Amino acid sequence: MDFNHYFTNEEISHLQDEWVSQYPDLIQVSTIGKSHDDRPIWLWTITNRSTGTDLEKPAVWIDANIHATEITGTTAAIYIAQHLLTSYGSDDQITRQLNQAVYYIVPRINPDGAAWAMAPNPRYVRSGVRPYPWEEKDEGLFSQDINGDGKILQMRLEDSNGDWKVSSLDPRLMEKRAPHENGGTYYRLFPEGMLEDYDGYVIKMGRPLEGLDFNLNFPFQWRAEGEQYGAGPYPTSEPETHALADFISTHPNINFAITFHTYSRVILRPYSTKSDDDMNTDDLWVFKKVGEIGSKLSGYRCVSTFHDFKYHPKEVTTGAFDDWMYDHLGVFTYTIELWDLPTEAGIKDRKWIEWWREHPHEEDLQILKWIDEHGASDAYFEWQPYDHPQLGKVELGGWNSMFTWRNPPLDFVEAEVKRHYPFILSLGEMLPHLTLFNLDVRKIGEDKYHINLVVENPGFLPTYTSQQSKSRKVSRPVRVELELPEGVKLASGKHREELGHLEGRSNKLEVGASGSESPTDNRARLEWVIHAPVGSKIKIKIMSERAGTLTREIVL
Numbered sequence: 372m373d374f375n376h377y378f379t380n381e382e383i384s385h386l387q388d389e390w391v392s393q394y395p396d397l398i399q400v401s402t403i404g405k406s407h408d409d410r411p412i413w414l415w416t417i418t419n420r421s422t423g424t425d426l427e428k429p430a431v432w433i434d435a436n437i438h439a440t441e442i443t444g445t446t447a448a449i450y451i452a453q454h455l456l457t458s459y460g461s462d463d464q465i466t467r468q469l470n471q472a473v474y475y476i477v478p479r480i481n482p483d484g485a486a487w488a489m490a491p492n493p494r495y496v497r498s499g500v501r502p503y504p505w506e507e508k509d510e511g512l513f514s515q516d517i518n519g520d521g522k523i524l525q526m527r528l529e530d531s532n533g534d535w536k537v538s539s540l541d542p543r544l545m546e547k548r549a550p551h552e553n554g555g556t557y558y559r560l561f562p563e564g565m566l567e568d569y570d571g572y573v574i575k576m577g578r579p580l581e582g583l584d585f586n587l588n589f590p591f592q593w594r595a596e597g598e599q600y601g602a603g604p605y606p607t608s609e610p611e612t613h614a615l616a617d618f619i620s621t622h623p624n625i626n627f628a629i630t631f632h633t634y635s636r637v638i639l640r641p642y643s644t645k646s647d648d649d650m651n652t653d654d655l656w657v658f659k660k661v662g663e664i665g666s667k668l669s670g671y672r673c674v675s676t677f678h679d680f681k682y683h684p685k686e687v688t689t690g691a692f693d694d695w696m697y698d699h700l701g702v703f704t705y706t707i708e709l710w711d712l713p714t715e716a717g718i719k720d721r722k723w724i725e726w727w728r729e730h731p732h733e734e735d736l737q738i739l740k741w742i743d744e745h746g747a748s749d750a751y752f753e754w755q756p757y758d759h760p761q762l763g764k765v766e767l768g769g770w771n772s773m774f775t776w777r778n779p780p781l782d783f784v785e786a787e788v789k790r791h792y793p794f795i796l797s798l799g800e801m802l803p804h805l806t807l808f809n810l811d812v813r814k815i816g817e818d819k820y821h822i823n824l825v826v827e828n829p830g831f832l833p834t835y836t837s838q839q840s841k842s843r844k845v846s847r848p849v850r851v852e853l854e855l856p857e858g859v860k861l862a863s864g865k866h867r868e869e870l871g872h873l874e875g876r877s878n879k880l881e882v883g884a885s886g887s888e889s890p891t892d893n894r895a896r897l898e899w900v901i902h903a904p905v906g907s908k909i910k911i912k913i914m915s916e917r918a919g920t921l922t923r924e925i926v927l
């Protein structure tokens with residue numbers, strides 16, 4: 372299968388049909404809902420169904436392409452699914468994981484936006500295709516392909532007050548005009564596009580007609596339009612975000628979540644809104660520890676959005692998926708920003724956001740040279756004169772950013788997505804799950820038996836996932852149910868017992884009282900005495916929302 376590829380909605384649908392016919396026991400294809408334009412939002416449930424249903428197993432959540440143009444994430448999701456499916460039975464680790472755990476994969480949250488972005492005459496929107504907040508275009512400049520070449524490039528307009536000039540290093544590039552520089556030939560830069568209600572003088576940037584950003588539409592500290600543009604009329608107001616929130620909140624077995632975006636080559640962790648100092652310390656340690664594993668396996672740095680990925684030093688974004696998943700549900704969630712053109716071109720350790728405000732112009736040349744050597748023929752365009760019906764003499768050219776900045780050139784897609792597969796598998800290794808440490812039935816008298824049950828969680832995470840989930844009380848403690856047939860009576864113990872939560876190894880990250888303590892706090896014990904005739908069948912069911920269900924039958 373070729374992963375140097377961007378998948379259309381039709382290709383995804385065809386591919387999943389093939390998977391279902393090839394791996395009927397391992398993958399279930401369903402939808403979590405429909406998009407605004409009535410396209411299915413596909414969900415792949417990947418687990419060995421013969422060892423239990425998905426809700427009876429701990430889960431890792433993976434999604435992609437909530438932002439319309441970030442289609443690399445979809446290829447990453449497909450890469451992961453394909454490798455899980457084809458490795459089952461031949462790879463011990465994956466066989467074990469799919470027997471005891473489940474991967475939920477939504478390869479494309481936003482099929483409408485992706486369809487527009489991948490159309491022969493593309494349109495690029497942030498998320499949804501629904502006009503918002505107004506039905507009609509505001510005044511100003513709107514990006515579109517105006518010369519019919521199927522690309523939306525840049526547009527430059529000569530203007531003595533412009534803040535750009537032709538680069539001294541390479542005439543194809545534009546360079547920022549210095550504050551003390553006067554008397555040269557200067558330009559204004561715009562996206563290729565047309566103006567609405569142009570008066571012939573004032574060029575405003577038009578507020579996008581389809582102004583929604585789904586990743587501001589989740590319930591965590593959601594803020595209205597006046598405070599945060601694009602957040603929608605109310606939390607989960609859009610069919611896409613509503614479908615996600617609905618599925619996830621009715622699947623309490625999810626412990627980890629990865630949401631694929633582009634770009635920057637960074638693994639982001641909560642919060643977007645507050646400092647690490649204001650987070651639960653134990654959870655922060657887990658976030659960092661797991662993030663280190665991700666960094667080591669993928670080569671991406673892992674940082675807090677608040678500390679290292681704010682668009683403005685004094686402003687935060689709210690209503691994001693990852694913050695909602697962690698803050699409301701206690702799920703350890705990471706946003707992976709795939710691909711980074713400057714890094715690929717050899718610019719080391721750049722500061723993601725600050726770099727845009729200021730960087731040496733030599734780095735622009737370094738990036739263009741990399742594109743000359745590695746990019747496709749349609750990655751960068753020399754400036755060409757164009758007679759703009761509204762603006763007159765302009766030039767079109769520059770970056771075709773969709774397949775240079777926002778997504779890798781085709782030859783580089785597979786290399787970018789495959790580096791995250793080991794990190795995903797490591798998450799599957801850290802899930803809580805239940806095993807029997809001991810189940811002992813002893814005859815202690817005529818038709819009288821003593822049952823001893825010891826349950827363990829061998830996972831890294833506890834059966835409550837995170838301190839946040841515990842304090843929010845979003846996952847029930849481990850419970851045990853004893854099913855007794857007619858004629859069997861309990862002498863001591865109860866039919867239903869609460870075992871409480873079982874710890875994992877994640878609470879061993881702190882320094883204990885004696886420096887290094889390892890109590891068996893991942894283990895719990897229950898006992899019963901029953902009166903029963905020989906041959907009676909007794910069923911024991913141990914249930915954890917986050918760690919799965921374990922069932923055993925004993926014949927006396």
Ligand SMILES: [Zn+2]
Nearest residue numbers: 438441632633
């Ligand atoms: Zn994004």
